[in-house]
Amino acid sequence: MRRRLIQSTLAVVLVVIAVFGVSLVIVETRTISSTAQERVDSEAMRLASIVDSRILGDERVSADVLRDQVDADRYARIDIPGRAPIEIGERPADDVIHAEAQGEEGETVTVEEPRSSVTREVGRTLLIIAAVALLAVVAAVLLAVRQANRLASPLTDLAETAERLGSGDPRPRHKRYGVPELDRVADVLDSSAERIGRMLTAERRLAADASHQLRTPLTALSMRLEEIALTDDPDTVKEEAVIALAQVERLTDVVERLLTNSRDPRTGSAVSFDLDEVIKQQLEEWRPAYRSAGRAIVSSGKRHLEAVGTPGAVAQVLAALIENSLMHGGGTVALRTRVTGNQTVIEVTDEGPGIPPELGARIFERAISGHNSTGIGLAVARDLAEADGGRLEMLQLKPPVFGLFLSRTPTKPSEAAAEEQRTVR
Template sequence: MQRRLINSTLAVVLVVVALFCAPLALVEKRSIESNAQEQVTSEALHLVGVVENRLVAGEPIDAEALSGLTSQNAQRYAVVELPGQPTITLGDKPAGDDPVSATETGPHGEKVTVQESRGPLNRNIRNMLLLLALVALLTIVAAALLAVWQAKRLARPLTDLAETAERLGSGDPRPRQRRYGVVELDRVAEVLDASAERIARMLTAERRLAADASHQLRTPLTALSMRLEEIAETDNLATVREEAAIALGQVERLTDVVQRLLTNSRDQRKSSAKPFELDEVIKQQAEEWSPALRRAGRTLYLEGPPGLLALGNSGAVAQVLAALIENSLMHGDGAVTIRTRVRGSSVVLEVQDEGAGVPSELGARVFERAVSGHNSTGIGLAVARDLAEADGGRLELLSQRPPVFALFLGRAEPKGGSLGRPEGSGSAK
């Protein structure tokens, strides 16, 4: 590309120089020749006038009387012819067969011829041509340097843009934010930067989805594998049916987890909030997590009024509750309490344990991704907060010591009936 730009620029300059210098040289040549002819003619007229004055005054006319009237610097040769008198010559006859010559005749028959050698004329023409050639050469050199600079100036941005496109193709979507002062190239750079930002957002969303899916699917798959192991180890048909029914329920919840993750990754603004029975979600999660808590020598307590209806997505609330119970199991200690209460127009679902609590240096940052005080992934609570906010709820840390996490949901009006847990009572599992 650089070579093409240089060659095209030089071709244009050469054409312009040729079109300019050729007519200029011709005009200047004619001007020099015309000037030389005018000078010779002017001197011939001058000699005719002198001779005429001497004839009128009766003064002698000879070479001695006319000496000094011709231009010595121009080395001109003059011939004066008078009627009835010898021819008078002044100066040396110029060399060459084609001198610059002018002849003038006076009223008394006198005739004056002035000649000048073409040497000075040719020298002036040659100097003019050399000057034009020098100017043309300097113009071509300047144009070549300008063409090289301009070619590099245009080629460098294209090289940068090619590198940017190559980086995008290799998975490095960082925008370069470079501009080059050329409208068209700047527009291409802006489009590439915008594409880089979109690709970066897409890659971030894909990585986030992969991390969230890995984290959120781990617990349901573990619980499902435990149910399948119990089915494989028992010969009791009733137990097999019971465990199979529970496993099918876990598969449905697992499907809901996947669907929820995909929905959130595609459109986090879409809400699927609707009334649901909070006790059903708590009961289901208590059944799933009780075996793991018992193996750890810990107890699960359920507290709060029964029959609460909350606004939200039961699958998302189940995932949030599972994340909070898992967080207490992994990082907490002692009994785990799931508590429900009503606060104004909200239903509050709290999870508390008897552990050391959240470190003071973490505080509210515990919900940030990759933030963890116990070398965990730092994803669980972040995903839980995203799930809560997707349907209009919010997840907060009410207390660091003892650790109390609270999920705030909108409250729905009950349609009657309860799930059988008296208000204010507590149960242990």
């Protein structure tokens, strides 16, 4: 590209020099020739007037007297009637510039100048024009090189940026070049890099969430299948198979929620459900794991409570809290239900050492953990609770108490519209 830019610029400059240079040479040659002719004509007229004045004054007219009036490179001849011709200088043998002038006393003055003087002057002019043309070509080459570098270097950078994007490096460069068209391409590539970066982050986050959220259901399902493999009792096999199928359904729900990644509680997917059923299901699912760890998990509080949300999402939030207590807590884990205002609250607590004060509310941030774990579970649980129209809070550090707040009554369409209107205002 650099070579093509330089060649095209140089070709344009050469064409311009050829057109204007030839025209200038022709004009200058004619100007020099006409100027030389005018000089010779003027010389003849001036010499004729000198001769007239000397004849009228009865002064001597001779070559010695008039020699100083004629340039050394010119030849002059004065023809006076009744006298011998007077010649001054050496008459040129080659092509000459010729001029004649008639005096008032009848004399004829002839002045000749070699055309070689015009040729020399034309040559000097051509030399100057050629030097200027050469300087123009050099300047054009330098300008073309600079312009080619200015255009080719950004294109090389943009190509490298595109190659980095294709290789999976989505970091934007935020580099601009002062050329509007190239800067526009750079803007688009940076925007694409940011979008690709967000997509990769979302994919990594989905992979991390999936690995974390699917680990527990798969473990529980594996335990049920082991129970089926170890027993020959048809009733036990049937019971365990029913429980395993229920766990498969919950596992499917986990996958679907991870893929959608966000939900709007006003879309109609939130329903009223019996909270006791969800708590009972979680106790049955986690009791074998707690029994294996020599610990217990119990429930207390108000019964037969109705909550608004998605049972699968609430079960996932409770599973994350119960798993967190199993891994980092101690003693008995208790699930307590209570009512506050128009909300149902499920509290999950244990008898462990609690949460370090330096973590505080940051416990819900991703990659934040006090026990070298992934730090994903509580962050995912809060996202699920908020997506389901509720909220997850840390109510107490020691002993640790987490509270899941759910609405008791569904929001009517008119109330939702009014609430949205107040939010907009």
